[in-house]
Amino acid sequence: MSEYKGPPAADPGALGVGTSRGGSAMLVAQSGLAPRHGRAGGILGGLGPLVRLLQGWISTYFSLLLLGMMALAIGLTGVQHGVTLMGEQIKNALVLGAIYALVAIGYTMVYGIIELINFAHGDVFTASGFYAFGFASLFHLDSLATGSFGGLILALVIVFPLSMIAAGVTGALIEFVAYRRLRDAPRLAPLITAIGVSFLIEGIMLVVEGPDNVTTHMASWINGEAFSIAGVSVGYTDLFVIGMALVLMFALGAFVRRTRLGKAMRSTAQDRTAALLCGININRTISATFFIGSALAAAAAIIYSINYGVLKWNIGFHLGIIAFTAAVLGGIGNIVGAGVGGFLIGIIYVFGGSLFGGEWSEALIFAVLVLILTFRPVGLFGVEVTTRA
């Protein structure tokens, strides 16, 4: 904190104060005109270029470093615990990653379009899990799904669209009530509101569903082993989970690239004024973004229920933060990037856990988040697009 100690005569007395009545007051502080020697920096001044060089180097090769570390972690696990466990963990990582991927897409879409970290998104995930559970018990889908393959398909066909629509409406409603009026407010305001919405939803779920785990029964919907490689048993559930995530992810990517609404979303994200001038109804576009993002969260929640079979009022919060990390990792605003980020974070979470102990997984994720934001805020696949300020 050593600072340049001011110009030689920065003493208050020498400022010409008090002489102003005499008419000789100066606009320019004469003491300031004297030459100022020495680099104005402190001890760290000399290190500046080195630090910048290092930082630049890490930023450039960040992706490689991260992927290298992950490969190392996977390899180490294999060496330490054997190939079977490694394979098992890879499977777990992909399943978990699939869920993160779907949730991350919601974050990335919303952040991309209105630059808001939608803290409530993780809770929309939980809420839509409960929606799905509600629909399943309302239509007695459990017996249907476990009865026969046709029944399973029917159950999925009913429960997926219904929950996704319900979640989508929830998301769009949140935007309409809580965020729309604050769109031009300083950034702190919608951020605080988002936290508020998150807490409100969690609070409602806590009151309605109680503080304990809720069994959703969906874990029994899809059973059986599909195949096994090297002693790793891969169940149909695993295939379903990963497949579903990939399909939704790429379908959405194509949707945003090709359709009219998708283009409206992208243009609104890039320049809201210009989008308006092109005749795009940005309110509707933003609502649609929230709808789609939340619907995907619902898909993730169903997948989660099928895979783990339980829900709890506050699971969405942590899962949400991890998914947000995935979105940042993939480059915020980039849908496919968020998907890939989700899978990567899944790997980091699982293998970090198996190397350092499960209790450290979360801390590790946050460490990764800090590293990305410090060294590569545009994400792994982002390209620096600086515009003139």
Add this chain to the structure above:
Amino acid sequence: MSENGQSVAAPDSAGGVDKVIDLREIDVYYGRVNALSKVTLEVRQGEIVALIGSNGAGKTTTLRTISGLISPRTGEVRLFGKTTRGMGAAQIARLGVGHAPEGRRLFPRMTVRENLDMGAYSRGDRAGIRTDLESVYTLFPRLRERDSQLAGSLSGGEQQMVAIGRALMSSPKVLLLDEPSLGLAPILVDAIFEVIREINAKGTTILLIEQNALLALKTAVRGYVLETGSVALSGPAEELIASPDIQRAYLGM
């Protein structure tokens, strides 16, 4: 909040339908700062009208008010004989107002082609869009070459072409151009103004903001001079060019 008491609800017949843009005593505020006061301005069918004035005089604000990005606190904006009160910018754009805004404001991470397509966002006629795209490419052959390049990576002049092209893609009845020559090389400036005349010759009405007052007035039929938020002078372009005040203030020194 209602200013209906002093409304200027003149019947449409008074101005005639050929008034494409009709601003009646508009007052615009940014917060507490008065950006425009009692600006009255009209643009008739088929005209090129230039809006000149120094930086900060309110030229851009005027255009933004016309296209609905800002709403006036008092006064009325009438487009094609209808009031735009209560309309959003998107609706106004669909009325047939093309606006190439200040600073171009392209979608930097979309290709040139996609940017142009966005201009035609609210149109349904595929055939019309295709012809318009063709004519934009004819106006700016350079854009055809850069078709699939990201707009953010273009040079300034090319970006300006995309901005004008995008505004044209909505097949507007009136085109608002905010400093089309900004940051362009002299040759390009001449070329752009040539294009502007060409567009006008095809029947599009144009309202133009330009730093280079002389060039603007030479292109335009009429001109308005804004000074600190209000209209200081207006009249036929030749008269303005000849006016000694204008010459001193805007045409040199």
Add this chain to the structure above:
Amino acid sequence: MALLELAHVSKRFGGLLAVSDVSFNLDRGEILSMIGPNGAGKTTAFNCVTGLFPITSGSITLDGEPISGLPPHRITKLGIARTFQNIRLFAFMTAVDNVMVGAHWWMKERVWDGAFRTGRARREERSVEQRALELLDLLGLSRYAGSYAREMPYGLQRRLEIARALATQPRLLLLDEPAAGLNTQEKKELMQLIARLRDEGLTILLIEHDMRLVMEVSHRIVVLDHGEKIAEGSPADVRTNPRVIEAYLGTGASNEMQSA
């Protein structure tokens, strides 16, 4: 030796070369103006000098010391102050506080001085406030000393920004379109102010569109176009330079210029 020296400075934004290989010197006590069409890279050059943008290549030195790569506040400490094209005051601080922020870096008051209101802190606060009031007074702003910057008339906001810059005790003042939006009378006062600052020993780098002001106050003029320096010289040289006329003053404007 020159006070400020730009040598082959370039700044690239993505695909756009906003400043390209620009070199010029600024001597002590000189008023140098940068002119050129909007978007020619003048403000970008300013931002490079004040450390807001890292430069892509080249070097900027103040008094022989390289300052490129230093953060903005360090550059201010070395003696460069600036104003902004689109006024950037602290809108919800009073005029006096705005100016006092300018004194921030050279005040000796530390956190604990402030927290415990030590005698030293109070004395310094008082004298800095005095100086701020004096600056406001000299610039004709004393009537607004206690009002929020945002509530002041536009022209006075420009002056307040200059007051804030002066409070940093600069050796070099960068003015970015100080006359924009001013009326004729205010422009005249601005011209006097610039002249006075020069007389008091300040070196000034000026971006301005108002040719009359530029021609009257500048010792030398640098003309930028498309990020490149296309001319440099005395006002008389520049106004007759055909490239400048073509690029900036407008092809048809040469007649009026010669008559002016």
Add this chain to the structure above:
Amino acid sequence: MPDRFRSLFRADTGQGQRTRGNTVFWILSSTAAALVLMGWLLPWFVDAYSAGAGFSPQDALISPPTGVGTILIYVLAVTMVILVASPLVEPLARLRGTTFGRRADRIRLIAALVGFALTVVIWFLVSVIQEEPLFGSFGPGTYTDSAVWLTMYGYALAALVYGARPWVVGRQTLAFGIAVLPFGIFLPLMFHQAPDFLDWAAGSLAIYMLLALGLNVVVGFAGLLDLGYAAFFAIGAYACASFASPTHNIHWPLWILIFLGAAIASLFGAVLGAPTLRLRGDYLAIVTLGFGEIIPDLATNNVFNLTGGPNGISGIDQPKFWFLNFSTSPRWYYWSLLLVSLVVIVLLRNIERSRVGRAWVALREDEVAAASTGINTTTTKLLAFAIGASVSGLAGAFYGSIVSIVSPDDFSFSVSIAVLSIIVLGGIGNIAGVILGSFILTFVIFWVLPNMNEWSTTLSQTVHVPGLAGIDFSSYTYIIYGLALILMMLLRPGGLLPSRARQIELESGGESESLAAVQGVA
């Protein structure tokens, strides 16, 4: 009509002296009414705690004993009605478009003074002179003295507010301070018959007020959203726990530990801040949130065997100096916390008005301009972070000592949000607002909600509605935080007591980009 509604909730309606800046006036006026009301109703509630308190003013009204005292009680009742009704009547009158003149203030002032005098007289008669015939048949001590304290304070506050209305409106902060400080000092006396209220005042109100004051430096002064604030609280608490418990066999006195806690927490604040403060505001929020999650995680995982794992550290010392035995009554904690809070408030207020405070505002308003004016953005932000963290660490040390057992669960994300809700509710950037906010929110969350369980169970037995029994009202905590944050941001972004500049700033919108964004760093 909507406009008229709005004028009720806005501090600044711009309609001249009479309606300007009335927020503090309304708050104090309704507080006075609430206190008087509480003083009258307290005997009913206190009944449960102190057996034998058989008489209250209401009884005198309902079944009047014989004597002059009854007349005094009737007069007292009239003054009470006037004071309780006035905060309701005046806004209603304003809704209908009529305003009250000075005369209304004068009537209320007289009522307040009469009420004050009568309360003193009755108390004197009952407890000192014991003139029983005056009042019929009741003895000393039955007129519960908590009630006397509350009633007197309520009348005194009302007298101040109505008698000096223009002054209260004109110098809001000072008036607020003068009104609140005696309440703070006398609180343990006023509520001495309700020991759990005192527990609340020391363990919740005072602690959260300190936390909120600290977070206000970060969020309010410097404009940085810190969502992991509970982490610094945890650090302070664990520091205290480690150095004053049998766990590591170290027993340092609390007076050292609060400074130690503050120092360690501010160190952590600086360490966390250094790499992250260059980030944009919203990224900073999520990184701090992550930090806030990691610290309890570390504690749960028993890092270096320091933290005792999920069970935490128990048996933390409670200080004892000659007659000051902190373990016997929370009032000593309360008073020492009050003293510490006052010191913190004064120091923070000084800093706010000093060189650094100005720099914070400048940074908040326009980071680019601030940097170009010679402010080192990183160190200035870091300073806010460190100062905020140190106050939190201090609060943490006290907390550890009060509850005598700390565990990771005490420092979850909801603590950070509780503190954030307090400042958002009270007024971002305004110390008086923060104090008010901490009072309201902790009262609702840590006093009303836990008691509601009991009340509703009792109610269910009385009215025979079994559904009311066993509702866990504390699970509504999250909903209350959520609603507080959303509603304040949407309806009154400056908070209940807005700092003037901050309010316009939050309402007017328009924000300049951060330095990092301009430089293309983030």
